[in-house]
Amino acid sequence: MDLTGKQVLVAGLGKSGIAAGALLKKMGCMVCLFDGNEKFDRSAWEKTYPVFSDCPLWIGELPDAAVQAMELAVVSPGIPLDTPAILKLQAAGVPVVGEAELAYRFEKGRVAAITGTNGKTTTTTLVGEILKKCYPEVFVAGNIGIPYTSIVEKTTEQTVTVTEISSFQLETMETFHPSVSAILNITPDHLDRHHTMEAYIRAKEGITKCQTKEDTCVLNYEDEILRKFAETLKVNVLFFSSKRPLEEGIYLQENTIWIAGKETERQRLIDVGELKLLGIHNYENVMAASGTALCMGAPIDVVQRVLKEFWGVKHRIEFVRDLHGVLYYNDSKATNPDAAIRGIGSMNRKTLLIGGGYDKNLEFDAWIESFDGKVKCLLLIGQTKDKIAVCARKHGFENIVCCDTLNEAVNICYRLAKPGEAVLLSPACASWGDFKDYTQRGELFRQYVMELPE
Known part of the structure; x- marks a missing residue:
């Protein structure tokens, strides 16, 4: 594929966009950059990635003149295809492909x-x-x-x-x-x-x-x-x-x-x-x-x-610590109810469950029903905590604690959990809003658990 000399727009300046832009520059493209986040810190980003210092960069809105000049657009996976900038590119006949x-x-x-x-x-x-x-x-x-x-x-x-x-x-x-x-x-x-x-x-x-x-x-x-x-x-x-x-x-x-x-x-x-x-x-x-x-x-x-x-991967039912006979598990990668059902299904003891996060317009009924007497207490955080609490009560589960932060939830679990029980972070929700991604959420959970007193 020869892209030499072509003007290519990279939309989305996260990890995928940075890698795509770097590849395109090596291929001899005239790389242009766009990020729809109006709060994007342009100066900090340019200092971190000086390789793109000679590339035009638009923030918030993509100008019509820029659209007309593009021969190809590469969109990062986190950008929906129905956002105004992508629709504008498609309407102008600019081919739009993903980073992968x-x-x-x-x-x-x-x-x-x-x-x-x-x-x-x-x-x-x-x-x-x-x-x-x-x-x-x-x-x-x-x-x-x-x-x-x-x-x-x-x-x-x-x-x-x-x-x-x-x-x-x-x-x-x-x-x-x-x-x-x-x-x-x-x-x-x-x-x-x-x-x-x-x-x-x-x-x-x-x-x-x-x-x-x-x-x-x-x-x-x-x-x-x-x-x-x-x-x-x-x-x-x-x-x-x-x-x-x-x-x-x-x-x-x-x-x-x-x-x-x-x-x-x-x-x-x-x-x-x-x-x-x-x-x-x-x-x-x-x-x-x-x-x-x-x-x-x-x-x-x-x-x-x-x-x-094979030991598995981080953040997927990952054992963190045995503290006073209580086992702590990090299942931060359970970003939807079905994944969280699998998480609770792996527990073989009474469990204090930490859930909640970003709302992807999903339903939580099947997750609550999967508790099957195994969940001792449900601690909820994030945007969905009230929605999940209503759902849980509808299914007859009443032992619910709504928390302001993950750290608060961990500390409440520390006080409530008895020897022979488990504490499981398995949110059934994405991490966006409160955390950069599920990895950061999982790492913070590990940190908070390791900081609990002996």
Whole structure:
């Protein structure tokens, strides 16, 4: 892809935008910058990123004259496509692509791509760990926190890239063509962005758009949406299931994960007791990761070895501390109710649960119902605390404490929790508003817990 001398707009100046702009400059583009946040600190940003000092930069509103001059616009995943600036660009006929799509256009190696509402980061990380044992150079990037554009220049015909891809990124994909894709599950999320469940599903399913009959899509058989979607696909489909044996695919039966083929005898992959990961949702992640890695050419013995060694990822049911017989867990990555259901499902003791955060227009009924006598107290923070409290009381759960800050919630848990119980941060909401992202929320939770007195 030759962009030399072309005038390209980068919209959104967070991590993805910075990486995209840096790549475009190296490719000889005339890079222009835009951020819709009127409070954006221009002077501080320019001091931090002097490489962009010669680039025009617009804040708040994109001028019509600037729009007319652009030959391409690269939009960061956090910017909705129905914002005025993006609509203006599209109306003017300016091609609009996402940061991940831009990266793929420079990709030289094979790609495995993972999406889904929950489990993406754990699965992507695990696939990366397996493939690193199989190939000389493997990159792990995307929604996992490493912009795809920051690594794509290093790819060659021999490299493998494992990408975590969000629905926001999939909205702007045009040529993205993974050799193996995986859709882990689809449950309500980001409806403030996609507006309808149908649009959200359509975005997720778009990961297969450019795949051919030579490629494979790994799907969750127990997700009704994905099971129906498989009937429409012209690619190879590999199912995994946590509830039933499959004639062909990967499945959990009692405490063993098996691999079955139509023309081969089933083969034991691993017993779940050998895993360091907890919970059915993690067994699903293991099956999806194993299927993806095997389809990318990983030998089964390598897969088995890495599965036994893998500790999981930060902020996903991460053990923090045992204090006076109370176990503290950080599940900050549970940014929607379905993820939080999986979090509470992993607890094997009475739990004081910290939830709440940014409102993505989601419903919390199923989350509250999943407490099933396990939650001793629900401590709520953030924009959704009143909404969740009303929902909880509607379902007969009354032991609720609304807190002003996460630190206050942690300290109340410290006073209320008894030996043999657990404290779990599993918010069921995004972190925006009170925190930069779920990572910062999780790190602060860890800090507050570690500061509790012995």
